[in-house]
Amino acid sequence: MGRYIARRLIYLLVVLFVVSAITFGLMHAVPGGPFDREKALPPEIIENLNKRYHLDEPLLMQYGRYLYDVFIPRISATPPQGSVDDDFLITVKLGNVWFKWMNFGPTYSSRSRTVNDIFRQQLPVSAQLGIMALLVAIIIGMPLGILAALKQNTIFDYLGMSVAIFGVSVPVIILGPLMIWIFGVTLKWFPPTGWGAKPPFVLGIFPRELGPEFFRYAIMPSVALGLGSSAIIARLTRASLLQTMREDYIRTARAKGLRESLVIVRHALKNSLIPVVTILGPLFAALVTGTFVTEVTFGIPGMGRYFVTSITNRDYPVIMGTILLYALILVIANLVVDIVYAYLDPRIRYD
Amino acid sequence: MRTKLFLLISVLVLAGLVLGACQPAAPTPEKIIQTVVVEGTPREVVVTATPAPAAAGPKVLRLNMGPGDIPTIDPALATDTSSVQIIEETSVGLTRQNEETAEVLPGMAESWDVVNNEDGTQTVTFKLVTGIPWVRWNGKEVEQVLDCEGNPRYVTAYDFEYGILRTLNPKTASDYAYVLAFAIKGAEDYNAGKTDDPTTVAVKALDEKTLEITFNEQAAYNVNIAGVWVAHAMPKWLIEGDDCTEARGDKWTETGFFQGYGPYTLKEWVHDSYITLVKNPFWPGLPSVPVAKIDEITWTMLDEVPAFAEYEAGNLDVAGVPLADIDRVKADPELSKQLVIGPVMCTYYYGFNTKAKFVDDVRVRRALSMAIDRQSLIDNVLKGGQEPAQWFSRPGLTGAPTPDKYPDLGVKFDPEKAKAELQSYLDEKGLKVSDLDITLMFNTSSGHQKIAEAIQQMWKEYLGLDVKLANQEWKVYLKTIRDPQATPQIFRLGWCQDYPDANNFLREVPTKGGSSNPADGGGFNWENPKFEELVVQAARETDPQKRVDLYAQAEQILVYEDAVMAPIYWYTRVTVTKPYVQRTFSVLGGLEHIEKWDITR
């Protein structure tokens, strides 16, 4: 197991490297630069800006500089400056020297901030929303799927699946404004927009206060976002449970005279979870790194907006940062999924 | 060539500022009368003619800034309205523009002396208001910033000198540095990196309250340039550090660190979420910048649609009305009373690439322009009470013609004439209308798309012409429409004032080398010596009426005789304000002076 995980971590580095190379190439291939404005700037000013952000160097050198800043740790005698250029995600004091690692660079569109600032301040908000939405998805999706599978081809099956598909078919684009209108403006149950937690966050992720105020803000967007994913989970649960129920060992269990409820809970459910867990990896990565539509609709200060605006603004470090972050979370989530796999299905062994 | 162009532009920017001052004052919704008592230390500030009744709790104003984080609140780096809005509340320039009359008034400089030098330059010596302290929010209240000896730091001429030099420093990489670079003697070389020595820039603090700036030109607008936000005072000790302060670099503007001296100061900036300013109790009030009446201002950063929902839920005091909701708002007995439609100094237009196939003939361009039913577009699609644009420079700008004085100037909807123009072209070339392959391109956005779709339909209906629509993502689009090869036949653009003068429109956009007509091709691909001459002549003209006439002649060439653009509409701003907010309506492109607002419940 240990060797397996080690090998996967090395593979993670390779993935990050390749992803960064492709993204870097692609984003520079798209025409238009970060300083193209409707009112064109004088060349001297553009030159200063390019120099400031090293955009005047050859592309390969820029890429090398980026990799160096992100991947190569530094040991330095000076403490972190707190400036835009000297902002490392990980800084540890070792005796009288400082260990600094992962400088994702400044953002061009927010002159006093860095990509690391976005990771520190926006990512946690998206992660909170994503985790809540994932919970909503599981809480709605799993029971629906189980119900539908156990009562296959009955009205429960159709109804359950209908509810699930409803979640996918009514996108957040509609659900969001509708919920804001009904529950936010008319009934005033929830605040129409905003988020109930702000930086700094506990352990870099969790809100400082997890009180009713936090949930008052979180409920509408979490439901709107989670509903879509609940359909995916419901469908997978249904399909997988149906299949498990046909396995020999279930038949054996039944033949042994075990109670049906025990058969389902003990044997069928656990085994049918495997494909559901598989999808949770990518789903987690997608939800946690932010979702553009939900965040824009509900005015949530998360990362989702940056995925889109970084591209439209040609904010190169943010594009690189967001994509690398997504890749990192996805690969790690998949690794966790694989480990959970091994636990759920004793037949799977990693060497 | 380009350098010269920009020199010209920036000089004219300033000319515009001055001319803007001549503009007749718009009716003021409320007058603020103030007596400012400043004693020794400006701690005791008792003001206002209308003593506000002791309100229960602080007065908090809730506004919306628009989606996305504010790019910066650092005066040296700001480029957009959101950033400048915050900067103008947290610090004050040497001079300050009145937001309703666009007049330029004394700001931090209470007076100045102007000396014309023999070498053609001009030296202006500013006398600063003294005793205004730097302040910061310490987590509980606004406090004065103390120096290393424990004395309050007051805003001095040295802070302004530092601010200007910081903006000009090429390492700062300030976008708007060019405004100063072209105006101040020696600034251009320093900003372009030709010299590393900041003392070559002719900005000098003679003592704490005297600042001397030498400008390249002998022009009255020099004092206006000195009031631009990139020339505000900046706290050197905080940015670069000193014996008792840690250097914060570009991050000095963050919550808890920021220092300012305006009527408000920064309380909290939660990025991407909201920004809160708190009243600065140490601000003594100046004739142009009174002491604030509202204790706190919070701007959320929401899209227009969710912001309007918040307004309806009672959580915002002022909001823009989304186009889609205008019908409902106008029908609503409450909301309709809170609705105000005000002019905005912007023009929406379609440009023609005069070298591209089919639209290289003026008759085709004129036909396309005349076949746009602008009023119908406004009534049915835009709905914001916009005005149909007959020409480019928006009425309300100094020097711009107005429809009541020039009812027949420019281009108007005229389907018969449009058809005749097109027919004469078709007959001459022996073409059928279906042979015309014309593409209209706009940058991707549902708003532009609606307009394009409506106009596409008008062309089809009135000319029988099928025009293709294409859209490109913004940055790609900007490259495309400035590329000599790729510029489409028809492209969408808008122009908003930098300063309220027709010169900003007619001189800086369509002339050769202007923003929509790049010198090396692309854009309009157009050059008309008569037009160029007219706008230069108008810029130099001192008689206001003659000036308008010259601009009117230039407009006639631009939109009719050569028809290089089809002006579509003049912008308006549709906002709703809660009845308890007493406010002013700014003409400075949405830049409000909130220290003059009040809340009365």
Place this chain on the structure above:
Amino acid sequence: MAQPVTLDARARDKDTLLTTKRESLWQDALRRLIRNRAAVIGGVIILILYLTAIFADKIAPYPYEKQTLVDQNKVPAWMLKVFPTMQPYAKISDKYLLGADYVGRDLFSRIVYGTRVSLTVALIGPLISLFIGVIYGSISGYFGGRLDNIMMRIVDVLYAFPGLLFIILLMAFFRSTFARPEPGTFTYTVSQLDARLGGMLFIFIGIGLTAWETMARLTRGQVLSMREKEFIEAARTIGATDLRIMFRHILPNIVGPLVVAETLAIPGYITTEAFLSFIGLGVNPPTPSWGSMISEGAQVIRTYPNQTIFPALALAITMFAFNFLGDGLRDALDPRLRGTQ
């Protein structure tokens, strides 16, 4: 674990009496599918939708781009009963079945024409991803070893990209590369094709290019398990070429699960198109797509709910249909198929 020999494998064995079993398997599947009422309804709806798309110009009462500006936002009288909030400001006109949009275009006609985009996405997206994914996956699975390893790692890397983000970058790249090329060149032809399709081509390519990885993985897994089967061994011993084995013997046997997986992925393609429309990278106007209608309508949801509810309803019905058909197909055809991975 004891893997039951698949019926397909036995079917290939000429010596057994099960030669006809393969036919009856399909028949059996069909019978089971028909018994599944939800799936049948789904299938019928999809059929109707495709017919609607083909005969859109016959069904729609108005051309989709026909604007009557004075009729903008008008609603039929019955709509006020459904949405009474519209009472104070709505203008009534019974000319339009579901009302008119912001420039006075018939909503119903646009929904009918919008079927074309959504269903083409539902057809071409899967085809592209099937095409690339199956070829890639079979090569990887069939030859195995080092090649397999490398090819799968490439898939892993591509998989690590956020799909939508990749599409956005690709679309920006395509749309600019093919912006205004010289006539006669390849890029010109492509851009003309895209323009002809209302900007759909690049959407298809974008979606297809990001969706094939799942398909490749699935194919590879299937091929791997098929490779060791007796009948493949048999084919190899009689000297069949790799290509022949792959296309004649393996592919027909794994096509079922692949088609099922694609059917289940279709709703995802349709929502992707809707998302792209929302961020402004969708089809070119005035070509209607449900996605663009929904995202435009969502802005007026409080004032004119009909402008977003009806396209959303059309989308929902389509999604229901594809989901039920997909589930039904899976249940009927391949009870062993696990998930999409």
